[in-house]
Amino acid sequence: MRWPIGNVDDTAVVDIPKTRYAWNGDVALAYQVVGDGPADLLYLQGWASNVDRAWESPFLARFLERLSSGVRLIVTDRRGWGCSDRFAPSFVPPFETHTDDVIAVMDAVGSKRTALFATMDCAPIAMLFAAGHPERVSALILGDPVVSYAPTEDTPWVNTPEITESWLQAVKEQYPEPDWWVGPEDHPEKLWFERFVRSCAAPGSVVAEFHRYLDTDIRAILPSILVPTLVFVAPEGRGERDPRNGRFVAGRIPGARLAEIPTTPGSLNWSHWYGRAHGILREVAGFLSEIREDEARFDRVLATVLFTDIVGSTERAASLGDRAWRELLERHHATVRALLARYHGTEVSTAGDGFFATFDGPARAIRCARAIVDAVQALGLQIRAGVHTGEVETIDGEVGGLGVVIGARVGALAGASEVLASRTVKDLTAGSGLVFEDAGEHDLKGVPDRWQLYRVVG
Numbered sequence: 001m002r003w004p005i006g007n008v009d010d011t012a013v014v015d016i017p018k019t020r021y022a023w024n025g026d027v028a029l030a031y032q033v034v035g036d037g038p039a040d041l042l043y044l045q046g047w048a049s050n051v052d053r054a055w056e057s058p059f060l061a062r063f064l065e066r067l068s069s070g071v072r073l074i075v076t077d078r079r080g081w082g083c084s085d086r087f088a089p090s091f092v093p094p095f096e097t098h099t100d101d102v103i104a105v106m107d108a109v110g111s112k113r114t115a116l117f118a119t120m121d122c123a124p125i126a127m128l129f130a131a132g133h134p135e136r137v138s139a140l141i142l143g144d145p146v147v148s149y150a151p152t153e154d155t156p157w158v159n160t161p162e163i164t165e166s167w168l169q170a171v172k173e174q175y176p177e178p179d180w181w182v183g184p185e186d187h188p189e190k191l192w193f194e195r196f197v198r199s200c201a202a203p204g205s206v207v208a209e210f211h212r213y214l215d216t217d218i219r220a221i222l223p224s225i226l227v228p229t230l231v232f233v234a235p236e237g238r239g240e241r242d243p244r245n246g247r248f249v250a251g252r253i254p255g256a257r258l259a260e261i262p263t264t265p266g267s268l269n270w271s272h273w274y275g276r277a278h279g280i281l282r283e284v285a286g287f288l289s290e291i292r293e294d295e296a297r298f299d300r301v302l303a304t305v306l307f308t309d310i311v312g313s314t315e316r317a318a319s320l321g322d323r324a325w326r327e328l329l330e331r332h333h334a335t336v337r338a339l340l341a342r343y344h345g346t347e348v349s350t351a352g353d354g355f356f357a358t359f360d361g362p363a364r365a366i367r368c369a370r371a372i373v374d375a376v377q378a379l380g381l382q383i384r385a386g387v388h389t390g391e392v393e394t395i396d397g398e399v400g401g402l403g404v405v406i407g408a409r410v411g412a413l414a415g416a417s418e419v420l421a422s423r424t425v426k427d428l429t430a431g432s433g434l435v436f437e438d439a440g441e442h443d444l445k446g447v448p449d450r451w452q453l454y455r456v457v458g
Contacts, residue, residue, distance in 0.1 A: 036072055056196070059273050066277075118145075120144050128218065140228070150214050235262055261280055300391055342371070363428075372385065384411060388406045390424060421436065
């Protein structure tokens with residue numbers, strides 16, 4: 001179907017793409033493909049997203065049409081939003097589930113590698129995906145990114161939780177808020193904008209997701225993003241669009257380029273397809289034209305590491321004797337390997353009675369560790385476990401680096417039947433339902449600084 005886009009450009013028409021669905025397990029993920037260029041660009045529209053209703057706005061339709069120039073543009077609604085499967089507000093998926101969804105959509109369209117363009121609250125998904133799966137990301141584009149919706153020592157300008165809660169109460173009472181529209185009240189785009197917001201997500205879902213973001217902090221993973229990165233901000237932005245957020249992100253991602261793109265005076269709204277559209281499209285096109293595939297590096301990647309070992313193994317082996325201990329150890333190993341397979345972990349090595357495994361998501365690693373703790377008790381064993389998310393290095397098939405050392409040190413501090421996790425793990429698992437208890441600050445042998453650790457209690 002071809003759609004005239006009216007007052008943006010009276011002569012232009014846009015081919016409205018067919019909405020299709022990719023499946024991640026039993027969850028349907030809506031996506032569209034626009035254009036047929038030689039390279040892929042996957043677009044995650046933050047805050048509000050509905051792949052069907054987007055084409056009803058002449059402004060957003062034109063933005064998407066121009067974004068697809070020279071590329072195969074893949075547009076998708078993240079789970080819980082727009083045309084993808086919805087959920088009750090009490091269920092907000094962890095970020096690793098969203099990164100799994102990106103893989104599902106890419107696989108559905110046959111995309112082996114793509115540039116990834118994400119705005120606002122979708123930026124953390126894209127950053128985690130780029131850090132954890134650099135072999136599938138040729139470039140990263142972040143619009144008005146936020147690393148945390150609560151103030152940190154690095155981002156003290158972010159609204160306090162009390163201010164955010166006040167804003168969320170306003171969302172409950174009137175959705176969308178009148179302040180979200182800044183153009184003339186009689187402009188036809190205003191009616192579309194309000195319908196669009198309501199079609200993207202209901203207010204209860206927005207409130208629930210923002211609560212997850214209040215508990216999330218992805219600062220620690222920024223140095224692990226090694227793909228070419230463009231960050232754009234609005235120099236006059238406020239709140240979650242405060243340009244200091246994007247400047248901070250660009251300053252922590254190695255080699256990232258920062259573009260400050262002002263909003264045209266008199267624009268209808270702060271959304272990027274209105275007053276900043278031309279500048280954004282120009283920056284994106286120029287950035288993508290410079291990407292060289294042969295510069296890609298896959299030897300460093302963000303991963304979650306899990307270390308386990310049996311408590312009191314020497315004493316137990318002495319009491320059982322060599323043959324009985326070997327048989328018990330084989331049953332332990334079989335149990336651990338079965339649970340690694342269930343939670344999509346990759347066994348790296350087994351040294352004596354301990355396991356070292358990697359995961360592409362911290363929540364899965366924690367759940368696997370807890371499952372191992374429970375399962376080996378039936379064997380009359382207790383294990384200790386440590387989990388950390390950080391940058392690891394792969395050299396000749398071997399996994400190493402500081403992230404591995406930290407994971408091992410965390411595991412060594414755990415007690416019997418205890419799972420300890422670093423702060424990074426806790427900050428990346430908001431929305432997973434996992435419960436942590438402060439285990440204090442610790443020195444980790446051979447690792448700089450003191451480290452805040454958490455005990456998994458639920």
